[in-house]
Amino acid sequence: MEFISDKNKLDYYIKKYRLKDYFSDEYFPEHYKYMTVTKFARDEYIFTERGNIQYMYIFLNGKVKVCSLLRNGKQQLLNLITGISFFGDLELFNITNPFITIQAVNESYAIALPLTFTQELLFQDSVFLKHIGTLLAKKIYVFTSNAALNMNYPLENRLCSYLSFISKKINIEGTEYSYFNENLSETAELLGTSYRHLQRTLKDLKESNILEKYEKGYIVKDSKALSKLASDEYLI
Incomplete structure (x- = not known):
C-alpha cells in the first residue's frame, strides 16, 4: 500500500x-x-x-x-x-x-x-x-x-463471469485481448469446484474457440460468446 x-x-x-x-x-x-x-x-x-x-x-x-x-x-x-x-x-x-x-x-x-x-x-x-x-x-x-x-449455476457460467472480471488487457501483434493467467488451483477454490472440473471446463471453452491457450494462461478469442455465457454476472 x-x-x-x-x-x-x-x-x-x-x-x-x-x-x-x-x-x-x-x-x-x-x-x-x-x-x-x-x-x-x-x-x-x-x-x-x-x-x-x-x-x-x-x-x-x-x-x-x-x-x-x-x-x-x-x-x-x-x-x-x-x-x-x-x-x-x-x-x-x-x-x-x-x-x-x-x-x-x-x-x-x-x-x-x-x-x-x-x-x-x-x-x-x-x-x-x-x-x-x-x-x-x-x-x-x-x-x-x-x-x-x-x-445454482454451472461452473461454465460462473467461470465466464469470473473471466470477464479478472482478465487483464494485453496487446498481441497490434490486437488487444483479455488475458487470464491466474493460479488455477486458487481459481478452483474461489469458484467452489475441483481443479479437474475447472481444467475440463477450460478445455471445453478452448474447443468452442472462446478461449485460446497463450503462454502461461488463456486469451479470450470470442468476447461476445464469453459474455453470453456469463449472462448472470457476479453482482458488484
Whole structure:
C-alpha cells in the first residue's frame, strides 16, 4: 500500500466521486483532515484474514475481489467490486470478520480514514451513518445473490463471469485481448469446484474457440460468446 500525500489529487477524487455527499457539511472539514489517497498494487491485499484493521477505506476505482476463508482452509468468492464502496465499515462498529479477505485485482485507489482518529467523529455524523446503513444493506443483498449464483449455476457460467472480471488487457501483434493467467488451483477454490472440473471446463471453452491457450494462461478469442455465457454476472 502506498500513501499519496497529494491534496490536489485528494480534492480531485472528492469532486469526481462527489464524496462530500456521504458526509454532513458540519463534519466533513474534520473528516477531510485525516483523508489520504492510497494506492494498492495488483494482487496486494487490502484486508487479510485475522488482520489488524486500522483504516476504513473509501474505494474509488480499480478492481478488487472479496473472499471468505472456509473452515476447511479453502476460499470462496463472495463479491467482485469495481465502483465506490466502503471497506472497514463493520470494523467501524467494532464488528470484525476474521475470515474475510479483500485483494486488489489490478492497480486500485482508495481514500483511507484512520479509525483511531475518525471513529467517534463518524459516529456523530448522521448523514454518514445513513449512507453506511444503506451500503451495508446492499452488501447483504449482493452477498446473498452471489451465494445463490455459486450454488445454482454451472461452473461454465460462473467461470465466464469470473473471466470477464479478472482478465487483464494485453496487446498481441497490434490486437488487444483479455488475458487470464491466474493460479488455477486458487481459481478452483474461489469458484467452489475441483481443479479437474475447472481444467475440463477450460478445455471445453478452448474447443468452442472462446478461449485460446497463450503462454502461461488463456486469451479470450470470442468476447461476445464469453459474455453470453456469463449472462448472470457476479453482482458488484
